[in-house]
Amino acid sequence: GDSVTQMEGPVTLSEEAFLTINCTYTATGYPSLFWYVQYPGEGLQLLLKATKADDKGSNKGFEATYRKETTSFHLEKGSVQVSDSAVYFCALHPNTGNQFYFGTGTSLTVIP
Amino acid sequence: NAGVTQTPKFQVLKTGQSMTLQCAQDMNHEYMSWYRQDPGMGLRLIHYSVGAGITDQGEVPNGYNVSRSTTEDFPLRLLSAAPSQTSVYFCASSYEDRHTGELFFGEGSRLTVL
Numbered sequence: 001g002d003s004v005t006q007m008e009g010p011v012t013l014s015e016e017a018f019l020t021i022n023c024t025y026t027a028t029g030y031p032s033l034f035w036y037v038q039y040p041g042e043g044l045q046l047l048l049k050a051t052k053a054d055d056k057g058s059n060k061g062f063e064a065t066y067r068k069e070t071t072s073f074h075l076e077k078g079s080v081q082v083s084d085s086a087v088y089f090c091a092l093h094p095n096t097g098n099q100f101y102f103g104t105g106t107s108l109t110v111i112p
Numbered sequence: 113n114a115g116v117t118q119t120p121k122f123q124v125l126k127t128g129q130s131m132t133l134q135c136a137q138d139m140n141h142e143y144m145s146w147y148r149q150d151p152g153m154g155l156r157l158i159h160y161s162v163g164a165g166i167t168d169q170g171e172v173p174n175g176y177n178v179s180r181s182t183t184e185d186f187p188l189r190l191l192s193a194a195p196s197q198t199s200v201y202f203c204a205s206s207y208e209d210r211h212t213g214e215l216f217f218g219e220g221s222r223l224t225v226l
Contacts, residue, residue, distance in 0.1 A: 034214065036215075041219075042219055042220075043116070043202055043204075043217035043218050043219045043220050044155075044202065044204075044215070044217045045217065046214040046215070049214065089154065089155065098143065098160055098162060098168070099157055099160070099170060099171075100145075100157070100215060102147075102154045102155040102156075103154055104152055104153060104154040105154055
C-alpha cells in the first residue's frame with residue numbers, strides 16, 4: 001500500500017547549518033508529495049508541495065525535489081534559523097482516493 | 113479568518129466516558145477529516161467526509177463515530193473512552209481537488225483518558 005518513510009529524529013543543528021531531512025515513499029502511479037511543519041503547540045501547516053516528477057517545491061528557504069527514480073522527496077535548507085525549530089512531516093496523496101499518508105515526523109531543534 | 117476551529121483544546125476523561133470533539137471550518141471545504149497523532153506513529157486517519165451526509169473510515173476508526181450534517185461541521189465522538197485513545201486529535205479540511213491541494217489543520221485537541 002501507499003506509505004511514507006522519513007528519517008528518525010530528533011535532529012539538533014547549530015544556527016546557519018545545512019539541513020536535510022530524508023523522505024522516501026511507496027505509491028502506485030503518480031502521487032502528490034508534501035512537506036508539512038508543526039510549530040510547538042500548533043497544528044500542521046503546509047510548507048511546500050510538488051505534484052509531478054522533477055517538480056521542485058520551495059518556501060521560506062526550504063526546498064524539496066520530487067524524484068520518481070529514487071521515490072524520494074528530501075527536504076533541504078541551506079542555513080537554518082532558531083525559528084525553524086519544529087516537527088516536519090512528509091506526506092503523500094495518491095492519484096486516486098481520499099486519504100493522505102503521513103510520515104512519523106522529524107523533530108528539528110536549532111540552537112543559537 | 114478563522115479557518116479550522118477545534119474544541120476543546122484539552123480534555124481529561126475517565127475510562128468508559130463518552131465525549132465529542134468539535135470541528136468547524138469556514139472555508140466551504142467539502143473534504144474534512146480527523147487524525148490522531150501519537151509519538152513515533154505520525155498522523156493516522158480516523159474518519160473522513162467528502163461532503164454533507166457522506167462519511168467513511170480511515171486507518172484507525174474503531175471506537176470513534178462521526179457524522180456530517182452540514183458542510184461546516186464534522187464532530188468526532190468517542191463512544192466509550194479507553195486509555196488507548198489518549199492522543200492529540202487534529203481536524204483537517206481541504207478543497208475538492210485533494211491531489212494537488214493542501215490540508216488545513218486545526219490547532220489540535222489533547223485528550224487524556226485515565
